[in-house]
Amino acid sequence: MDEQKILVSARQIVKRYPGVLALDKVDMDFYSGEIHAICGENGAGKSTFIKILTGAIQPDSGCIEIDSVVRNGFEPHEAMNDFGISAIYQEFNLIPALSIAENLFLGNEPRKNGLIDVNKMNKMAKEILQSLEVDLDPKLPVENLAVAYQQIVEIAKATYHKAKLLIMDEPTAPLTIHEVDTLFALVKRLKAQGITIIYISHRLLEIFELSDRVTVFRDGKKIATLKTSDTSKDELIHLMVNRKLEETYPERSHFIGEKILEVLHVSTATRLKDVSFLLHKGEILGFGGLVGAGRTELARAVYGADQITAGQILINGHKVSIRHPQNAVTLKIGLVPEDRKLHGIISELSVKENISFSSFNKVSKLGLINVSLLEQAATYMIKLLRIATPNTQKKVKELSGGNQQKVIIGRWLTSDCDIILFDEPTRGIDVGAKQEIYEHINELASQGKAIILISSDMQELLGMSDRIIVMHEGVITGELTKEEATQDKVLRLASGE
Amino acid sequence: MRANKSNNIKKYAILGVLILLAGFFSIVTDSFLTASNLMNISRQVSMLGISAVGMTCVILTSGIDLSVGSVMAIVNIIGAKLMTEAGLPIFPAAVITLIVAAIVGLINGVMISYVGVPAFIVTLATMISLRGLAYVLCAGMPIWGLPDAFRTLGQGYLGPIPIPVIIMLIVFAIGWVFLNRTKTGRYIYGLGGNKEAVRLAGIRTARVGTIAYIISGFLTGLAGLIMLSRINTGQPKIGTSFEMDVITAVVLGGVSMRGGSGSILGVLVGVFITGILSNGMILLNISEYYQQIAKGLVLLFAVTLDTVANLRKN
Numbered sequence: 001m002d003e004q005k006i007l008v009s010a011r012q013i014v015k016r017y018p019g020v021l022a023l024d025k026v027d028m029d030f031y032s033g034e035i036h037a038i039c040g041e042n043g044a045g046k047s048t049f050i051k052i053l054t055g056a057i058q059p060d061s062g063c064i065e066i067d068s069v070v071r072n073g074f075e076p077h078e079a080m081n082d083f084g085i086s087a088i089y090q091e092f093n094l095i096p097a098l099s100i101a102e103n104l105f106l107g108n109e110p111r112k113n114g115l116i117d118v119n120k121m122n123k124m125a126k127e128i129l130q131s132l133e134v135d136l137d138p139k140l141p142v143e144n145l146a147v148a149y150q151q152i153v154e155i156a157k158a159t160y161h162k163a164k165l166l167i168m169d170e171p172t173a174p175l176t177i178h179e180v181d182t183l184f185a186l187v188k189r190l191k192a193q194g195i196t197i198i199y200i201s202h203r204l205l206e207i208f209e210l211s212d213r214v215t216v217f218r219d220g221k222k223i224a225t226l227k228t229s230d231t232s233k234d235e236l237i238h239l240m241v242n243r244k245l246e247e248t249y250p251e252r253s254h255f256i257g258e259k260i261l262e263v264l265h266v267s268t269a270t271r272l273k274d275v276s277f278l279l280h281k282g283e284i285l286g287f288g289g290l291v292g293a294g295r296t297e298l299a300r301a302v303y304g305a306d307q308i309t310a311g312q313i314l315i316n317g318h319k320v321s322i323r324h325p326q327n328a329v330t331l332k333i334g335l336v337p338e339d340r341k342l343h344g345i346i347s348e349l350s351v352k353e354n355i356s357f358s359s360f361n362k363v364s365k366l367g368l369i370n371v372s373l374l375e376q377a378a379t380y381m382i383k384l385l386r387i388a389t390p391n392t393q394k395k396v397k398e399l400s401g402g403n404q405q406k407v408i409i410g411r412w413l414t415s416d417c418d419i420i421l422f423d424e425p426t427r428g429i430d431v432g433a434k435q436e437i438y439e440h441i442n443e444l445a446s447q448g449k450a451i452i453l454i455s456s457d458m459q460e461l462l463g464m465s466d467r468i469i470v471m472h473e474g475v476i477t478g479e480l481t482k483e484e485a486t487q488d489k490v491l492r493l494a495s496g497e
Numbered sequence: 498m499r500a501n502k503s504n505n506i507k508k509y510a511i512l513g514v515l516i517l518l519a520g521f522f523s524i525v526t527d528s529f530l531t532a533s534n535l536m537n538i539s540r541q542v543s544m545l546g547i548s549a550v551g552m553t554c555v556i557l558t559s560g561i562d563l564s565v566g567s568v569m570a571i572v573n574i575i576g577a578k579l580m581t582e583a584g585l586p587i588f589p590a591a592v593i594t595l596i597v598a599a600i601v602g603l604i605n606g607v608m609i610s611y612v613g614v615p616a617f618i619v620t621l622a623t624m625i626s627l628r629g630l631a632y633v634l635c636a637g638m639p640i641w642g643l644p645d646a647f648r649t650l651g652q653g654y655l656g657p658i659p660i661p662v663i664i665m666l667i668v669f670a671i672g673w674v675f676l677n678r679t680k681t682g683r684y685i686y687g688l689g690g691n692k693e694a695v696r697l698a699g700i701r702t703a704r705v706g707t708i709a710y711i712i713s714g715f716l717t718g719l720a721g722l723i724m725l726s727r728i729n730t731g732q733p734k735i736g737t738s739f740e741m742d743v744i745t746a747v748v749l750g751g752v753s754m755r756g757g758s759g760s761i762l763g764v765l766v767g768v769f770i771t772g773i774l775s776n777g778m779i780l781l782n783i784s785e786y787y788q789q790i791a792k793g794l795v796l797l798f799a800v801t802l803d804t805v806a807n808l809r810k811n
Contacts, residue, residue, distance in 0.1 A: 305697060329699030343697050348690035348757040353683055358698045360680035368678045411698070 007032045007196050008053070008085075008165055013062035015048050022048040023059070024220040030165065035187065035197045037207040037228065040217030040240055041457060046200055049217070050167055053198075054087045055079035066165075086158035087167040090174065090291075092150050096143035100153050101125035103142055104160055128156050132186060148179035155186065159195070166190065167198040172206060173291045184210060202290060202456070203495060204233050216240055237487055241459060249438060249463030256466060257281030259317075260450045261419055263302060266311035270297040271474040274311070279419065279450045284441065286465025287454040288490045294474040295454045296338055299421045302452075303335045304328045315419075329358050334412030338423040338454075340401065344408045347397035351389050352378035354396045354407050359415035381410035385440060402433025409440055420444060421452045426460060438464060458487050472496040510802060511751055511763060515770050522777035529780055536659060542772035543661035544569075544720035545742055546765065549750075550672040551602075551713030552743045553764050555616075557676070558709045559689040559756025563620040564605060565717040565743055567627035569736030572598050572721030574631045577640035577731025580647065587647050595718045601627065602714020606707030624740065631733040640731030651726030661723045668716060673761045685709055689756020745792065746771045749799040771795070 008030045015023040023045050030036050038046050051057045053064070058073035065071075066083050079085040094103050101122045102109075109116045110124065125138035134152055142150055151171060158166050168187070172180045187197060187210060201207055207214055208228060215225040216239040223239050261279040266272055271294040279285050287295045300306040302313060304322035312319055315331055322328050325335070337343035346354055355378045356363050363373040378392040385406040389399055396407055405425060412420050422441065426434040441464065445451050455461040461468060468480045470493035478493040523530040548565050555562045572594050579590035601623060608619040653660045676682040684705040687695040696702045724735060750767025752759025774795060778788045 303697075324701065325697050325699045326701055335697060337697060342691065343694050346687040346690055346694050346698070349683065349687055357683070357687070357695075358700075360683065364680065368674065369680065369683070371678075415699075 005032045006030070008064065008066045010049075010053075010064050011062055013049070013052060013059045013064075015052065015057070015059050021220050023052070025062070026220075026222045028215065028222060028225070030196050030198065031213075032164075032196055033191055033194045034212045035191055035199055035210055037199045037201065037211035037214040038217060039201065039204070039207060039214060039236060040223075041459070044217040044240070045220040046217050047169070048220075050087065050169060050198070050200065053079070053085055053165070053167060055085075080161055080163075084162055084164035085167070086161060086163040086165070087169065088151065088154045088158065088171060089169050090171075092154050094142045094150055094153060097141060099139050099141055100129075100136060100145075100156075101138035103153055104128060104138070104157055125156075128160050132156055132159065133189065134186070146179075147174045148176075148182065151175075151183065152186065155190070159190070159193075163195060165196045165198065167200070169200045170202065170291060171199075172201065172203065180206075204236055204491070205495060207236070208233070234488075237491075241487065249459075255446070256283045257448060260315060261302070262314040262317075263298075264312050264314065266298075266301055266313065267309050268297060268301050268306050269309055270294075270300070270306050272297055272301060273474045275471075275474075275476055276311075277469055277476065277479075279452060281418075281448045281450050282445055284445050284451040284453055284464055284466050286461045286468040287452065287471060288458075288461050288468055289456075289471040289494045291456065292473075293471040293494065295471055296423055297474070298471070299335060299423050299452065299454060302328070303333060303421060305335070329415060329417075332416060332418040334358075334415065334417035334420045336405070336408050336412070336420065336422045336425055338427065340404050340408065340428075341397075345396045345404050347395070349396060350393050351382070351387070351396050351399070351407055352392035355381050355410045355414055358411055362414070377414055378410075381407075381414060384413070385410050386436060400433070402429040402437065405429060405433070405437060406440070409437075413444075417449065419450045419452070421454075423454045424456060425453070426455075426457065458490065461490065462487065470494050511749065511766050511770070514749075515766050515773070518770060518773050518777065522773065522780065526777065526780045529777060534776070534780075536657070536662070538769070538772045538776045539662045539665075540659040541776065542768050543659070543665040544723050545739075545746055545771065546665040546768040547668045547720040547723070548713075548717045548739070548743045549746045549764050549768050550668050550761065551709075551716035552747045553672070553750075553752055553759065553761060554676070554685055554709040555713045556744075556747055556752050556754060557685050557689045557756055557759060558706050559692075559754075560609060560616040560706065560709065561620060561744070561754075562602075562605065562710060562713045563617065563740050564601065564623040564627060565713065566736040566739035566741075567624045567631065568598050568601050568714055568717040569721040569724060569739055570631040570733055571601070571627045571634075572718045573725045573735045574634045574640065574731045574733055576722055576725050577643060578634065580644055581640055581642050581731075587644060591722055594722060595715060598718025598721065599711050599715040602711040603707065605714065606710030609710065610703040610706030628733075628737075635731060635733050637733065639733075643725070643729050643731075647726050648729060649726070651723045651728075661727075664719070664723065668719070669761060669765055676761055681705060681708060686757055689753075689758070691757075741796070742771060742792075745796045745799065748803065749795065751803075753803055754800065767799075 006029050010026060010028045013023050013026040026049060040046050052059050052073060055074045055076040055078060063070050063072050104125050105121055110120045111117055122138045129136050129138060136149060142153060171183060175183060191197060199211055211228045213225055214228050214231065214236065216223040216236060218240060257280055259278050259280050264276050266275045275298060289295050297306060301308050304325050304327050307323065313322060314320065320331055346357055352374050356374055360369060363370055363377050375392055381387065382389060387403050387406045387410065389403060396404060426437055429437065441451060453464055462485055466482055468485045468490060469476055470478045470490055472494055473496065477496060480489055528534055552562055552565065575597055576590060576594040579585045579593060580587060605620055605623055608614050609616045649660065651661055655663055676685065684695060684700050688702060688705055692702055725731065746767040747764055748754060749770050750764035752764060774791065775788060778791065
């Protein structure tokens with residue numbers, strides 16, 4: 001059969017990061033002209049594998065064979081120009097102010113007498129777009145296009161570069177349902193042109209609709225490659241998870257107290273539409289949903305990082321106005337943000353200053369920071385949270401991800417928060433440190449603190465939460481108790497079914 | 498680890514440059530290494546130093562204040578007018594002048610931190626307008642007839658030490674305490690490293706940013722008063738390209754133009770390097786045109802050092 005012709009194969013790929021084996025002897029084959037889906041939990045190794053294929057990172061060992069050339073990794077420009085491997089990420093590599101045609105031919109514009117031949121360029125761009133059956137004016141600036149069309153420009157760029165292997169990482173995340181249909185039709189046309197497509201998605205339904213084969217990753221290993229028509233959603237979920245929840249999530253005594261936070265009919269310009277929920281003292285309230293469901297936006301709205309356009313927030317029964325994170329901190333709300341490096345740690349400052357950053361008043365006397373009080377507060381937290389740092393003076397950016405996360409948790413404990421919002425608290429953190437973060441979150445809850453836990457890690461969500469609220473496109477689509485929550489139910493609510 | 502090392506290299510390199518320069522001028526001139534000349538240098542750099550403490554705050558937030566030279570001019574004219582035409586006693590006149598300087602900083606800060614206009618543009622605009630205003634206020638003519646007692650501020654001594662030098666050292670000491678031991682000071686450092694993280698830690702970042710510009714305006718006002726006292730006339734052209742000298746000194750002192758890192762002690766070293774350089778060149782009878790060339794090269798050297806150190810970090 002024609003489709004059995006192998007285009008790219010990876011052999012025994014190993015990639016190690018400090019504390020994590022990101023890829024453990026992965027073998028993969030991709031056939032010419034197939035749509036090959038890759039699924040797995042966050043941290044399973046999908047992205048690392050893709051980065052190796054596109055040359056963004058180099059494997060520690062193993063090799064890749066393409067066009068009967070065997071290589072131990074390559075540079076990004078080689079991947080694209082010599083081997084025809086292109087990737088479409090969630091963040092597009094387009095220059096907003098330039099036109100579609102200018103973006104397509106950036107760096108190798110057709111020339112006449114040393115000047116760019118604009119007419120020819122627009123004509124060629126039109127042809128490329130037509131070959132994809134897309135009706136777009138190539139003279140339009142990219143910034144005027146909807147996200148879905150920007151994505152199409154990216155795809156057109158890849159086909160212009162004669163891509164043989166096109167990697168798509170969660171391509172439907174930013175799209176509306178109608179746009180998804182357009183994208184799928186386009187992907188199928190590319191397949192018909194003989195292009196191999198690697199399709200990464202959390203949405204299992206898409207995998208079944210689109211792919212010929214599917215590979216499951218778990219904990220840095222390739223678990224299985226199956227013909228999509230021979231498998232089922234249940235089997236994939238089983239392969240992705242395959243772990244008893246009780247093993248990883250410490251049991252704790254539940255004592256859920258009175259309500260502390262009430263969010264009533266809140267909407268924002270960012271995404272939220274009429275969101276309402278309750279949070280109690282001592283409760284861990286999980287928020288499930290797909291990327292872009294509005295969970296981060298919800299946390300930011302409660303925290304005052306984004307402005308609320310309608311609705312209200314009550315704390316201990318009193319209406320409060322949270323217009324800036326400072327209001328939230330004063331009301332004893334803390335946020336452990338998703339992007340630790342960009343939104344969490346103050347990277348140039350020391351561990352001790354990061355720990356007291358939101359409560360310098362507590363370690364100050366007469367308006368001056370007292371060095372020994374600052375030191376004491378830090379030493380206490382380092383011990384309590386078992387933060388691995390040689391001293392309190394160390395710059396926080398030099399700690400590992402897990403320890404940086406603990407520093408931020410320490411910051412909110414130091415400022416004595418009653419409500420802590422955790423946004424993907426264990427993303428990018430190695431297994432051992434994850435476990436400790438879970439223990440700390442449980443400990444906080446049993447002390448009566450109210451916890452919001454946003455997580456895309458299904459087991460984490462199911463294992464940690466007392467109650468789960470699921471969101472889809474900015475609205476709450478359901479609420480599940482710990483007893484009734486299953487992966488399947490959460491996924492269904494998350495995809496808006 | 499590596500980041501620390503490159504920071505240290507930068508720190509010691511600057512101190513090394515200071516020692517090398519001082520050593521060089523001590524050898525090639527007879528008059529450099531004398532107590533009176535060293536006092537002279539200190540007095541000459543005092544205004545630069547005082548303003549540099551403010552500029553340090555601003556650059557740490559990853560901002561820039563180009564208006565300091567014009568603030569100096571406006572302070573010169575307003576201070577002189579208040580003491581002569583308005584007939585105000587020295588002290589209230591000085592206080593009002595300092596308030597005006599701080600208000601310029603406030604305007605800069607609000608436009609930059611609250612409205613969000615780029616710092617370079619805002620302070621370039623105030624730099625241009627205030628220079629114009631200085632000329633308008635005095636109709637382009639110098640203002641004479643300042644009270645004699647006012648000379649003490651810029652020309653007096655306390656024991657053997659010139660008063661401006663004492664003021665500069667006090668400003669540096671307070672600057673050190675402010676930047677290292679107050680929460681606002683630490684927020685200023687945080688702001689340059691990562692503004693959004695600071696905001697999400699519950700800090701009013703716009704307020705902190707504005708404070709940095711107010712400090713810069715206020716301290717430049719203080720430097721401007723000392724200048725007025727030294728030359729004893731209100732001159733609208735005073736402080737031309739002063740901002741460049743201040744920025745050079747701060748960057749030479751190891752404060753990163755990206756913000757977030759640098760120390761006030763380094764800035765003191767940077768201030769003295771610029772002072773020694775111009776003093777030594779004067780002693781060597783190097784023409785002012787060549788001095789300009791040297792100053793430019795020194796600035797380039799300082800920024801290159803900063804850039805290379807940052808490249809190594811990444």
